[in-house]
Amino acid sequence: QRRVHGASEYLEWQKAALTVLSGAKFDQTTRECLEDWKPKVKDMFSSNSDIMKKALQFGSYMVNEVKELGLGVLEHKLPYDQRETLLIYEELLKKEFHIKAIEIIDLKDTAQFQGNKTYANALNNTLPGKPQVIFV
Numbered sequence: 695q696r697r698v699h700g701a702s703e704y705l706e707w708q709k710a711a712l713t714v715l716s717g718a719k720f721d722q723t724t725r726e727c728l729e730d731w732k733p734k735v736k737d738m739f740s741s742n743s744d745i746m747k748k749a750l751q752f753g754s755y756m757v758n759e760v761k762e763l764g765l766g767v768l769e770h771k772l773p774y775d776q777r778e779t780l781l782i783y784e785e786l787l788k789k790e791f792h793i794k795a796i797e798i799i800d801l802k803d804t805a806q807f808q809g810n811k812t813y814a815n816a817l818n819n820t821l822p823g824k825p826q827v828i829f830v
Contacts, residue, residue: 696793700776701801709770711735711749715756716768725761777801 704712714735719728735753739746759767767773777800780787788796 696791696795697797697799698780698787700780700798701772702775702777703772703802704770705801707739707745707749708752710738711753712756712768712770714738715753715760720760720765725764727757727760731757 714731715727718731720726721728731753732750735749736746739749756767777798780798784796784798788794
């Protein structure tokens, strides 16, 4: 059996980073960010360096997404429900990977696995847009 953790919505720290970016000024033509948003994110997450690092990486990614796709990407909603997409393709995944069972779990429902060392690293790296597969 395989467990796949995907996201149906942004995590709280991602929503906070999106709020900071939403308040930043962007050039209307080039969509370049015109102000340094990083100090705000660093201050917001100063008590948790791991989350701060992720939030800065996520913020940088989203600033690039604004350049490519526009300010709409800063909404607090994922462009699609990753968990739902995985469920739609569940049979294809089982066939492709030659497995009989797959468990698709929403990232927000993974608290039950937090104490399990087998899952700790994978869960720590699971983000919206970056689902993780855990072999059971």
